[in-house]
Amino acid sequence: MTNLSNRVLNMEESVTLAASARAKALKAEGRDILSLTLGEPDFVTPKNIQDAAIEAIQNGKASFYTVASGLPELKDAINSYMEKFYGYSINRNQVVVATGAKFILYTFFTTVLNPGDEVIIPTPCWVSYVDQIKMVDGVPVTVATTEGNHFKATVEQLEAARTEKTKVLLLNSPSNPTGMIYTRDELEAIGNWAVEHNILILADDIYGRLVYNGNEFTPISSISEAIRKQTVVVTVFQKLMP
Numbered sequence: 001m002t003n004l005s006n007r008v009l010n011m012e013e014s015v016t017l018a019a020s021a022r023a024k025a026l027k028a029e030g031r032d033i034l035s036l037t038l039g040e041p042d043f044v045t046p047k048n049i050q051d052a053a054i055e056a057i058q059n060g061k062a063s064f065y066t067v068a069s070g071l072p073e074l075k076d077a078i079n080s081y082m083e084k085f086y087g088y089s090i091n092r093n094q095v096v097v098a099t100g101a102k103f104i105l106y107t108f109f110t111t112v113l114n115p116g117d118e119v120i121i122p123t124p125c126w127v128s129y130v131d132q133i134k135m136v137d138g139v140p141v142t143v144a145t146t147e148g149n150h151f152k153a154t155v156e157q158l159e160a161a162r163t164e165k166t167k168v169l170l171l172n173s174p175s176n177p178t179g180m181i182y183t184r185d186e187l188e189a190i191g192n193w194a195v196e197h198n199i200l201i202l203a204d205d206i207y208g209r210l211v212y213n214g215n216e217f218t219p220i221s222s223i224s225e226a227i228r229k230q231t232v233v234v235t236v237f238q239k240l241m242p
Contacts, residue, residue, distance in 0.1 A: 007135055015127050039176070039239070070097030081240070085208070086233075087222050101206055101236045106132045108202060108232060109168075113138040117167040119202075122153035126176045126204070139165070151178040152186065155193045162197060169194055171220060172204040174211060181211065187220040191227035201231040206239050 016037050023035035056062045070078075075095040082090050098104040105128075113119070115137035121129055123142045133140045143161050145151040158169065171190065173182045182190070194201050201220060208217045221231040 007137075010134065011131050041238070070095060086219050088228065101204070101234050102128060102132075104234055105129070105202075105204070106135065108234070109133055109136045109138055112200060113167060116165055118163060118165045119168040119170055120158060120161050120166060120199075121170045122151075122157075122172075124151065124175075124177055125170075125172060129170060138167075141166070145180075151175065151180040152182060153190075155189050158190065158193060162199070166197070166199055168200045168202055170202045170204065172207075173220070174207040174217060176207060181215055181217060182220075184218040184223065187218055188223050188227075191220050191223055191230070195226050195230050199230070201227070203231050203233045205233055205235045208235065209240050 020035060020037040023033050023037055026033045027035075053062075069075075072092060074097060075092040078095050078097075079090050079092075082088065096104065096107075098107065109119070109132055113133070113136050116139060118139045118141045119129075119133050120141050120143060121133075122145050124145070125142075130140045130142075141161050141163075143153050143157050145153050145157075169190070171182075173187070174180065191201065193199075203220050205217075205219055208219065211217045219233065221228045221233050
């Protein structure tokens with residue numbers, strides 16, 4: 001097609017999806033391929049979830065429009081999860097349920113960014129962040145981390161990247177792809193910096209339950225009320241059941 005927008009033409013293909021498609025093509029040719037491309041389970045959907053989905057279809061619950069931002073009962077269940085694992089309660093109007101983290105991240109950027117607004121992203125990072133920001137005419141500002149500092153961004157690095165156009169800090173801990181986890185003290189320092197400069201924190205917490213070997217996940221939104229009010233948390237169901 002020749003009539004696509006410049007916004008779409010400037011997008012780059014997802015490296016992980018391209019690699020996954022290549023792996024599937026090789027498998028179709030009869031090759032023995034071990035694919036490490038996508039973060040998906042190696043087992044089928046548990047039977048109790050299958051049964052609940054079938055029941056919802058059979059009893060008519062899946063036949064009609066529902067609340068666009070999520071069923072009230074589901075929002076209450078999410079609040080119970082937040083109380084148990086985050087240590088605080090949320091209201092129904094603070095919850096939006098969507099079709100996966102990638103969509104909700106894009107929706108967030110669409111909602112809060114004006115053209116030219118900047119988003120600070122510590123790198124290495126998940127491959128789709130940058131293009132999602134560009135899609136809404138935002139400006140991704142990457143902050144390179146190093147193995148010597150365990151791939152963690154420091155407050156000093158974030159401050160050096162901050163400008164008058166900085167609107168969001170995108171924080172992914174535990175990190176994809178490095179597996180890095182910020183400590184509570186590190187998160188408190190970063191959170192207080194964001195509050196001081198009125199910068200929104202987008203906390204991509206989807207790997208928060210996939211923590212092993214004695215490591216501990218601390219949600220940045222759980223540290224203080226001031227930081228929590230400055231934070232939007234993103235997580236997904238399929239990675240909450242390790």
